[in-house]
Amino acid sequence: xxxxxxxxxxxxxxxxxxxxxxxxxxxxxxxxxxxxxxxxxxxxxxxxxxxxxxxxxxxxxxxxxxxxxxxxxxxxxxxxxxxxxxxxxxxxxxxxxxxxxxxxxxxxxxxxxxxxxxxxxxxxxxxxxxxxxxxxxxxxxxxxxxxxxxxxxxxxxxxxxxxxxxxxxxxxxxxxxxxxxxxxxxxxxxxxxxxxxxxxxxxxxxxxxxxxxxxxxxxxxxxxxxxxxxxxxxxxxxxxxxxxxxxxxxxxxxxxxxxxxxxxxxxxxxxxxxxxxxxxxxxxxxxxxxxxxxxxxxxxxxxxxxxxxxxxxxxxxxxxxxxxxxxxxxxxx
Numbered sequence: 001x002x003x004x005x006x007x008x009x010x011x012x013x014x015x016x017x018x019x020x021x022x023x024x025x026x027x028x029x030x031x032x033x034x035x036x037x038x039x040x041x042x043x044x045x046x047x048x049x050x051x052x053x054x055x056x057x058x059x060x061x062x063x064x065x066x067x068x069x070x071x072x073x074x075x076x077x078x079x080x081x082x083x084x085x086x087x088x089x090x091x092x093x094x095x096x097x098x099x100x101x102x103x104x105x106x107x108x109x110x111x112x113x114x115x116x117x118x119x120x121x122x123x124x125x126x127x128x129x130x131x132x133x134x135x136x137x138x139x140x141x142x143x144x145x146x147x148x149x150x151x152x153x154x155x156x157x158x159x160x161x162x163x164x165x166x167x168x169x170x171x172x173x174x175x176x177x178x179x180x181x182x183x184x185x186x187x188x189x190x191x192x193x194x195x196x197x198x199x200x201x202x203x204x205x206x207x208x209x210x211x212x213x214x215x216x217x218x219x220x221x222x223x224x225x226x227x228x229x230x231x232x233x234x235x236x237x238x239x240x241x242x243x244x245x246x247x248x249x250x251x252x253x254x255x256x257x258x259x260x261x262x263x264x265x266x267x268x269x270x271x272x273x274x275x276x277x278x279x280x281x282x283x284x285x286x287x288x289x290x291x292x293x294x295x296x297x298x299x300x301x302x303x304x305x306x307x308x309x310x311x312x313x314x315x316x317x318x319x320x321x322x323x324x325x326x327x328x329x330x331x332x333x
């Protein structure tokens with residue numbers, strides 16, 4: 001973590017008990033097992049097109065989603081499977097969408113990168129790098145215009161942090177005092193280029209300072225810190241104090257997409273993060289050490305999650321593909 005990071009935070013500090021932490025654990029594990037299975041299905045040819053896995057970054061969306069309220073809006077880029085699962089969309093609908101089935105959450109037409117579940121406040125899934133920031137500002141403007149009390153959360157990556165539209169949006173968001181939380185998921189590599197090689201200012205949470213948008217660095221591998229800092233930022237936004245920016249320092253274990261061999265980093269680097277900073281293992285150790293949760297209980301959760309993911313894959317592969325006339329629905333002309 002950087003010099004601006006918060007340091008250690010406890011469950012007691014956040015008012016979180018064992019049941020809530022077990023829920024965090026289960027949801028992070030569901031995302032990981034789902035993504036592992038998606039990677040297998042991609043290799044078997046059941047998933048086409050691009051596929052960007054979220055393995056390693058599970059604590060970010062889990063902590064953030066639990067700090068939100070019904071009626072809030074979330075928008076993100078193309079590494080979205082974890083985000084839509086955290087929003088509450090069923091694994092069956094998400095897996096069916098990945099495999100291009102009519103029962104998918106976007107009727108099999110969105111695939112890996114373009115899922116939507118507006119009923120659960122999830123507005124995509126977008127393939128244009130950086131576009132989630134102005135679109136998120138539009139969602140925030142809608143919340144303010146309607147006076148519905150909701151806020152928007154706009155995710156973007158460390159690569160998108162250098163896009164011009166990001167800063168145009170920062171200016172408008174602060175000028176109009178929009179209820180929006182900007183989240184930079186800094187997984188250290190934009191496609192294949194490290195932050196240090198691409199950004200003159202590598203402390204991405206400082207990027208909003210010239211627009212008077214407060215920013216903070218957060219350990220994105222620690223679900224407690226993610227939840228706590230997100231809740232603090234959201235409380236400020238709901239109080240009418242304008243936008244906030246959080247940089248989630250995280251790490252992806254797989255390549256940028258399934259076609260990326262990730263030769264720009266060493267195996268040792270990835271293994272070190274897995275061994276020392278894995279978000280799921282950290283929470284498991286906390287549950288066992290401070291709450292006395294038995295290893296067997298965590299094993300039962302893991303087995304149950306694996307069964308859910310396997311059932312989702314089986315059901316998705318058995319579902320029909322979209323009918324030909326589905327090509328002409330949801331088309332704006």
